[in-house]
Amino acid sequence: xFDSRVFAAVDLGTYAIGxxxxxxxxxxxxxxxxxxxxxxxxxxxxxPTVKNLSALLLDADGQMVAWxxxxxxxxxxxxx
Numbered sequence: 001x002f003d004s005r006v007f008a009a010v011d012l013g014t015y016a017i018g019x020x021x022x023x024x025x026x027x028x029x030x031x032x033x034x035x036x037x038x039x040x041x042x043x044x045x046x047x048p049t050v051k052n053l054s055a056l057l058l059d060a061d062g063q064m065v066a067w068x069x070x071x072x073x074x075x076x077x078x079x080x
Contacts, residue, residue, distance in 0.1 A: 016051035044069035 010019040020038035028034050042052045046069065056064055057071035066074050 013054060015054060017054050018051035042068055044073065
């Protein structure tokens, strides 16, 4: 019996965030051919990308109003 292992990675950057995962199993063991799964379809993104913007738009009470590309494109009354 083989116990499959899951490997996950998260890249927390100041501009963008991304991540991926894979399993190590007999059919996915070789690093040269291993299939890595990642998310590249973020809401409001202009084009497919494996990283999402590390952007949050908060209201005066500190509640999140928007994140990601939506937060970047939001119009605010403050300085830009």
